[in-house]
Amino acid sequence: MKLIKGNIVYAPRLGELVTLEHGALLLDDGGAVRDILAAPPESCDAEAFDYGDALVMPSFADMHLHAPQYPMLGMGMDLPLIDWLNTYTFDTEARFADTDYARRVYRRLANDLITGGTTRVCMFSSLHTDATLILMEELERAGVTGCVGKVNMDRNSGDVLRETTEESKRETLRWLDECERFRHVRPILTPRFTPSCTDELMAWLGALAAERGLYVQSHLSENDGEIAWVKELHPDCAQYWETYEKYGLWKDHTIMAHCVHSDAREREALARHNVVVAHCADSNVNICSGVAPVRTMLREGVWVTLGSDIAGGAQLAMNQVVTASIRASKTLCIETGGALPFLTVDEAYYLGSTAGHRWFGADGGFAKGMPLHAIVVDDGAFAEPVRALTLRERFERSIYLMDKSAIRAVWSEGRKVVG
Amino acid sequence: MKLIKGNIVYAPRLGELVTLEHGALLLDDGGAVRDILAAPPESCDAEAFDYGDALVMPSFADMHLHAPQYPMLGMGMDLPLIDWLNTYTFDTEARFADTDYARRVYRRLANDLITGGTTRVCMFSSLHTDATLILMEELERAGVTGCVGKVNMDRNSGDVLRETTEESKRETLRWLDECERFRHVRPILTPRFTPSCTDELMAWLGALAAERGLYVQSHLSENDGEIAWVKELHPDCAQYWETYEKYGLWKDHTIMAHCVHSDAREREALARHNVVVAHCADSNVNICSGVAPVRTMLREGVWVTLGSDIAGGAQLAMNQVVTASIRASKTLCIETGGALPFLTVDEAYYLGSTAGHRWFGADGGFAKGMPLHAIVVDDGAFAEPVRALTLRERFERSIYLMDKSAIRAVWSEGRKVVG
Numbered sequence: 001m002k003l004i005k006g007n008i009v010y011a012p013r014l015g016e017l018v019t020l021e022h023g024a025l026l027l028d029d030g031g032a033v034r035d036i037l038a039a040p041p042e043s044c045d046a047e048a049f050d051y052g053d054a055l056v057m058p059s060f061a062d063m064h065l066h067a068p069q070y071p072m073l074g075m076g077m078d079l080p081l082i083d084w085l086n087t088y089t090f091d092t093e094a095r096f097a098d099t100d101y102a103r104r105v106y107r108r109l110a111n112d113l114i115t116g117g118t119t120r121v122c123m124f125s126s127l128h129t130d131a132t133l134i135l136m137e138e139l140e141r142a143g144v145t146g147c148v149g150k151v152n153m154d155r156n157s158g159d160v161l162r163e164t165t166e167e168s169k170r171e172t173l174r175w176l177d178e179c180e181r182f183r184h185v186r187p188i189l190t191p192r193f194t195p196s197c198t199d200e201l202m203a204w205l206g207a208l209a210a211e212r213g214l215y216v217q218s219h220l221s222e223n224d225g226e227i228a229w230v231k232e233l234h235p236d237c238a239q240y241w242e243t244y245e246k247y248g249l250w251k252d253h254t255i256m257a258h259c260v261h262s263d264a265r266e267r268e269a270l271a272r273h274n275v276v277v278a279h280c281a282d283s284n285v286n287i288c289s290g291v292a293p294v295r296t297m298l299r300e301g302v303w304v305t306l307g308s309d310i311a312g313g314a315q316l317a318m319n320q321v322v323t324a325s326i327r328a329s330k331t332l333c334i335e336t337g338g339a340l341p342f343l344t345v346d347e348a349y350y351l352g353s354t355a356g357h358r359w360f361g362a363d364g365g366f367a368k369g370m371p372l373h374a375i376v377v378d379d380g381a382f383a384e385p386v387r388a389l390t391l392r393e394r395f396e397r398s399i400y401l402m403d404k405s406a407i408r409a410v411w412s413e414g415r416k417v418v419g
Numbered sequence: 420m421k422l423i424k425g426n427i428v429y430a431p432r433l434g435e436l437v438t439l440e441h442g443a444l445l446l447d448d449g450g451a452v453r454d455i456l457a458a459p460p461e462s463c464d465a466e467a468f469d470y471g472d473a474l475v476m477p478s479f480a481d482m483h484l485h486a487p488q489y490p491m492l493g494m495g496m497d498l499p500l501i502d503w504l505n506t507y508t509f510d511t512e513a514r515f516a517d518t519d520y521a522r523r524v525y526r527r528l529a530n531d532l533i534t535g536g537t538t539r540v541c542m543f544s545s546l547h548t549d550a551t552l553i554l555m556e557e558l559e560r561a562g563v564t565g566c567v568g569k570v571n572m573d574r575n576s577g578d579v580l581r582e583t584t585e586e587s588k589r590e591t592l593r594w595l596d597e598c599e600r601f602r603h604v605r606p607i608l609t610p611r612f613t614p615s616c617t618d619e620l621m622a623w624l625g626a627l628a629a630e631r632g633l634y635v636q637s638h639l640s641e642n643d644g645e646i647a648w649v650k651e652l653h654p655d656c657a658q659y660w661e662t663y664e665k666y667g668l669w670k671d672h673t674i675m676a677h678c679v680h681s682d683a684r685e686r687e688a689l690a691r692h693n694v695v696v697a698h699c700a701d702s703n704v705n706i707c708s709g710v711a712p713v714r715t716m717l718r719e720g721v722w723v724t725l726g727s728d729i730a731g732g733a734q735l736a737m738n739q740v741v742t743a744s745i746r747a748s749k750t751l752c753i754e755t756g757g758a759l760p761f762l763t764v765d766e767a768y769y770l771g772s773t774a775g776h777r778w779f780g781a782d783g784g785f786a787k788g789m790p791l792h793a794i795v796v797d798d799g800a801f802a803e804p805v806r807a808l809t810l811r812e813r814f815e816r817s818i819y820l821m822d823k824s825a826i827r828a829v830w831s832e833g834r835k836v837v838g
Contacts, residue, residue, distance in 0.1 A: 070802050071802050071803060071804050071805050072804070072805070073801070073802060073816070073819070073820065074801075074815065074816040074818070074819030074820045075808075075812055075815055075816050075819075076815075077745070077764060077815065077819065078761075078763045078764055078815075091805065091806075092805050095805040095806075101803075101805075104803060105802060105803060108802055108803070109802070282746075285746050285749050285750060285753075286746070286749065288749050288752055288753055288761065289753075290753050291750065291753065314742070314819045314820070323733070326496070327701075327704050327705070327746075328750075330704050330705065330707050331704060331710065331747075331750040333707055334704075334707055334708075334709050334710065335750075335754055342497075342707065344497045345496060345497055382492070382493075383489050383490045383492060383524060383527055383528070384490060384520075384523060384524060384527070385490050385491070386490050386491070386510065386511045386514040386520075387510075387514075389494075393494055396493065396494055396495075396496065396497075397492070397493040397494050399493070400492070400493030400494075400496065400733045401492060401493045401733070403822070
């Protein structure tokens with residue numbers, strides 16, 4: 001067994017924060033959480049990890065990001081969406097045909113994710129099978145767990161980044177075969193979005209998802225032009241989400257990034273089918289897509305998680321994604337004269353941590369019986385406060401101010417992978 | 420003479436960016452910019468500083484921040500303004516009666532400012548004369564230049580943080596006498612805001628400003644409650660700004676933080692009197708004050724600069740303040756359906772750099788004849804791009820991604836103070 005000592009902080013439910021000063025986590029031999037203790041036992045034959053006065057918190061889960069866009073982080077932010085795609089995105093992703101380049105970038109990305117406290121991801125790769133497998137290798141090596149998707153896109157995707165329907169199917173099957181060697185990173189089916197997949201490919205992916213019990217991720221209702229385009233492509237569907245439903249891709253645990261413009265009917269379909277929203281506040285503001293009505297979604301029982309969405313988002317660090325979602329919600333709060341209350345720091349942390357971990361079956365913060373996913377935050381490096389702070393205050397300050405240098409250790413899937 | 424070699428980038432005017440690949444800056448013996456060169460001279464008897472492929476850019480000017488609020492950075496962000504002031508702000512500032520504490524915090528703050536590339540500031544201290552002098556000492560020691568104000572507040576400021584009118588006057592004079600020993604940090608008169616200063620004190624400060632040729636800084640139109648309160652206190656004034664004008668405090672170079680709710684008439688008064696707006700996007704969103712209509716101000720000829728406004732703002736790093744102002748402007752752009760175009764990265768950098776340096780008499784980016792204020796940014800640590808980037812692209816990426824570790828050197832007032 002292992003005993004982790006420190007100040008325990010976690011968000012078991014939306015808007016609820018548990019703080020245990022000088023508490024402890026007891027892990028079994030496999031690294032699963034056996035107990036959460038208000039105080040460490042006097043004697044215990046477990047291997048001890050004493051983090052002293054540091055904060056021990058659930059790690060972050062980044063539920064939407066594009067790995068091959070990492071090289072363009074913070075670029076093209078002043079361009080309209082279509083120019084941004086054509087000037088940067090497609091050319092950048094096309095470069096991942098080069099497996100040496102992919103190896104270098106993905107090793108860097110995996111390292112930056114784990115040292116920044118992100119231990120679970122649902123991630124888009126590019127359409128390249130080999131680069132996707134390299135990405136999965138590098139994530140496993142670094143200790144990042146979760147799901148990665150080889151992207152499917154057999155139409156409307158420019159000259160540099162195209163696969164035929166046949167290639168897309170064949171490569172998807174080759175990729176899935178190769179995925180069996182990974183322990184902590186699993187495949188997820190990833191039609192890029194409705195406009196970039198033929199009906200034939202969508203139907204094939206839907207059947208494959210059902211046949212193999214695979215989860216699905218894609219994009220939904222990010223901006224108005226895209227929504228109108230989808231309507232043109234699928235005149236038989238009243239709404240965007242139905243283009244996924246039509247082919248069996250709209251189902252329990254399907255992840256839909258953005259949902260900025262999802263109206264009441266589309267949100268109802270999200271809630272009813274247990275489809276998960278990956279809210280990407282920074283990206284949605286950067287590309288001027290809009291601000292998703294997260295408060296409304298939460299009131300309606302929609303399952304909301306957070307995504308960095310690099311490189312529409314310019315921030316990989318999930319604590320910054322959490323504060324970006326707070327700030328975006330505050331602009332909606334201002335705009336609606338308070339009718340849509342902003343996300344509190346407790347709520348936004350819940351979305352960026354617990355709500356994402358729940359997707360992987362680990363609910364409630366430090367989920368008993370599930371392998372530990374945690375960060376250890378040393379806030380001693382922040383400016384000296386005027387008085388002793390409560391653990392709640394230290395938590396808030398850490399969410400706003402932490403960077404890699406404040407993250408002293410990271411535990412992923414029950415193993416210490418940083419520190 | 421000194422010769423600084425590197426990739427030269429600066430924003431001479433709003434929306435204009437000059438990029439000189441492998442250019443140089445020639446400084447005279449006093450550290451003033453003598454020439455900006457598209458290529459270094461073949462031979463030159465100047466002392467050379469070769470920054471290789473790094474970017475050499477004008478440093479940042481933070482035109483509004485509260486030094487004694489540094490210990491509460493990133494805390495209380497979910498509270499309404501008045502609770503935030505009462506729970507955190509006043510208690511925090513009161514702690515600066517302790518000069519040992521002030522020394523420790525201000526040394527840290529000055530170091531964090533300069534290593535983050537902020538070389539000029541207009542800063543609020545607390546009401547404490549001794550702590551204010553310590554702050555000025557620590558800024559000078561670190562190489563941060565600019566203006567600092569002992570805060571005047573003789574009413575409506577709670578129990579822990581109060582001075583009588585007589586104390587306020589006497590301490591202001593003592594402080595001004597002591598300021599003569601500083602070379603690079605100067606005093607600026609700082610009535611906290613209209614509600615916290617009696618008419619007598621305001622009138623006295625206005626007369627003092629005129630008599631000694633001192634500049635003035637304060638707050639204006641941050642939120643609706645405050646505006647209504649000012650109206651109650653000064654029923655004779657049609658608008659908030661007139662409460663400053665009445666006492667001679669509304670004049671050329673007066674800095675007014677926020678101006679979130681300044682309407683066309685108030686903005687016209689800003690432009691006409693050459694009063695400078697310190698736009699504090701992060702703070703205004705955090706405290707749900709609103710988003711200042713910067714695009715409108717710029718169209719109307721108002722002089723806009725940027726402020727971190729710690730600790731209403733939670734980001735001291737001015738590159739983050741620049742991107743926060745871009746993001747805030749994008750929410751206005753979204754809200755107005757594009758009628759208020761967002762701030763481009765070139766424009767926002769201009770506001771956070773050139774527009775602030777101009778307040779100190781150094782216009783146009785690298786102002787010839789003025790001491791050099793520059794940062795040297797090493798973007799080699801960012802993820803490997805898919806192709807060689809233009810200098811313009813490297814500039815944008817640096818603004819979004821730089822942190823202290825990417826800032827290789829800082830020059831302030833013609834001297835190398837970091838690196």
